[in-house]
Amino acid sequence: xxxxxxxxxxxxxxxxxxxxxxxxxxxxxxxxxxxxxxxxxxxxxxxxxxxxxxxxxxxxxxxxxxxxxxxxxxxxxxxxxxxxxxxxxxxxxxxxxxxxxxxxxxxxxxxxxxxxxxxxxxxxxxxxxxxxxxxxxxxxxxxxxxxxxxxxxxxxxxxxxxxxxxxxxxxxxxxxxxxxxxxxxxxxxxxxxxxxxxxxxxxxxxxxxxxxxxxxxxx
Amino acid sequence: xxxxxxxxxxxxxxxxxxxxxxxxxxxxxxxxxxxxxxxxxxxxxxxxxxxxxxxxxxxxxxxxxxxxxxxxxxxxxxxxxxxxxxxxxxxxxxxxxxxxxxxxxxxxxxxxxxxxxxxxxxxxxxxxxxxxxxxxxxxxxxxxxxxxxxxxxxxxxxxxxxxxxxxxxxxxxxxxxxxxxxxxxxxxxxxxxxxxxxxxxxxxxxxxxxxxxxxx
Numbered sequence: 001x002x003x004x005x006x007x008x009x010x011x012x013x014x015x016x017x018x019x020x021x022x023x024x025x026x027x028x029x030x031x032x033x034x035x036x037x038x039x040x041x042x043x044x045x046x047x048x049x050x051x052x053x054x055x056x057x058x059x060x061x062x063x064x065x066x067x068x069x070x071x072x073x074x075x076x077x078x079x080x081x082x083x084x085x086x087x088x089x090x091x092x093x094x095x096x097x098x099x100x101x102x103x104x105x106x107x108x109x110x111x112x113x114x115x116x117x118x119x120x121x122x123x124x125x126x127x128x129x130x131x132x133x134x135x136x137x138x139x140x141x142x143x144x145x146x147x148x149x150x151x152x153x154x155x156x157x158x159x160x161x162x163x164x165x166x167x168x169x170x171x172x173x174x175x176x177x178x179x180x181x182x183x184x185x186x187x188x189x190x191x192x193x194x195x196x197x198x199x200x201x202x203x204x205x206x207x208x209x210x211x212x213x214x215x216x217x218x219x
Numbered sequence: 220x221x222x223x224x225x226x227x228x229x230x231x232x233x234x235x236x237x238x239x240x241x242x243x244x245x246x247x248x249x250x251x252x253x254x255x256x257x258x259x260x261x262x263x264x265x266x267x268x269x270x271x272x273x274x275x276x277x278x279x280x281x282x283x284x285x286x287x288x289x290x291x292x293x294x295x296x297x298x299x300x301x302x303x304x305x306x307x308x309x310x311x312x313x314x315x316x317x318x319x320x321x322x323x324x325x326x327x328x329x330x331x332x333x334x335x336x337x338x339x340x341x342x343x344x345x346x347x348x349x350x351x352x353x354x355x356x357x358x359x360x361x362x363x364x365x366x367x368x369x370x371x372x373x374x375x376x377x378x379x380x381x382x383x384x385x386x387x388x389x390x391x392x393x394x395x396x397x398x399x400x401x402x403x404x405x406x407x408x409x410x411x412x413x414x415x416x417x418x419x420x421x422x423x424x425x426x427x428x429x430x431x432x433x434x435x
Contacts, residue, residue: 003297003298003299062418062421063414065371065417065421066371066375066413066414066417066418066421067375067410067413067414067417068375068376068378068379068389068413069375069378070378070379070381070389071378071389071392071406071409071410071413072410074392074393074402074406075402075403075406075407075410078396078402078403078406079402079403079406079407080403081402082401082402082403083403160281160282160283160284161283163283163285163286164283164285164379166285167382174283174285174286187289187293187296187297188290188293188294188296188297191286191289191290191293192290194286195282195283195286195287195290196282198281198282198283198286199277199278199281199282202280202281202282203281
């Protein structure tokens with residue numbers, strides 16, 4: 001039997017997929033902002049905090065980095081209600097993704113923080129800045145500059161990983177694709193088109209991050 | 220009927236962990252073989268070959284693993300092959316791993332100083348000989364820590380095979396949750412089991428990396 005490819009049904013409902021792509025971009029952007037914030041705070045805690053804070057930050061990073069995102073998502077969405085915290089699917093998705101990205105971002109930014117030379121920090125302290133001010137004005141910017149490429153590719157991996165939240169029916173591209181699949185029964189065509197859209201978004205993000213790199217750090 | 224989770228459930232979860240390990244091993248083996256090929260094409264002297272390899276890597280690294288799994292799961296069916304989740308997951312994960320391993324290993328090959336290539340070329344070695352006798356033995360040492368690191372990613376990502384009905388740790392967790400309705404406990408145990416597999420591997424990777432830096 002020769003299979004007849006039929007993309008007509010898929011393209012007839014392309015609006016649905018485009019809407020899904022937009023939701024994915026939105027979800028990714030929100031998560032990236034949270035992940036960056038958590039990452040900076042985590043890096044500060046992990047390399048500059050008092051020992052108990054350091055330990056807590058390390059435990060957070062190791063726990064997240066050594067378990068699958070899918071399980072983290074299930075714990076937030078299905079598990080937290082038994083602790084009295086009930087989140088809807090979209091909120092649970094943002095929480096799980098942010099907590100996940102935050103751990104990776106912490107580790108990446110920490111590497112940048114530790115690459116800043118000790119003499120810079122000492123110079124900052126000698127000028128009478130507080131430790132927090134030194135972190136904010138002396139350490140953070142060069143650190144972010146050093147690790148920018150690693151952070152950017154982690155962000156792109158995150159954007160691709162948002163597809164996983166379709167498993168709790170949070171609204172994004174992959175969820176839309178599975179709705180479309182159940183309507184058209186064009187499994188292969190639907191997922192190929194969805195995959196192509198993810199690829200386009202990944203390339204777009206890469207271009208965007210390169211532009212930001214040029215604008216923020218100059219050359 | 221909903222029942223309480225018991226020790227047997229934990230035992231079943233641990234037993235399901237071996238399918239996670241088996242799928243990881245399959246993906247690593249298949250992905251490793253394919254990865255070597257893609258890596259060789261990626262550094263080949265002929266430009267069109269390099270572009271093809273680059274396209275492959277871009278396509279795999281730029282799409283979600285979940286989409287790849289579904290495309291292969293349904294893709295086999297449209298060509299008239301009815302495949303088990305084992306075949307679909309094995310193929311999809313091998314292809315996924317091939318792109319990442321190829322990039323990791325290419326980085327390691329390129330970390331070998333340029334002069335080593337030039338010196339071996341000056342000695343009259345051909346491209347395959349340069350790789351075989353001069354570059355790969357040096358790159359191999361550099362490659363071990365990031366490869367072990369990627370293995371951790373692979374273990375975690377096999378959890379996605381649960382979505383196409385492959386019974387491994389995550390799927391077993393879903394089944395047990397369905398029977399006991401204790402998601403927090405069951406997924407907590409599943410998370411701990413993943414941690415027990417991944418944490419030693421990540422520690423090993425870090426230690427190997429530190430040792431490598433000291434040695435150089």
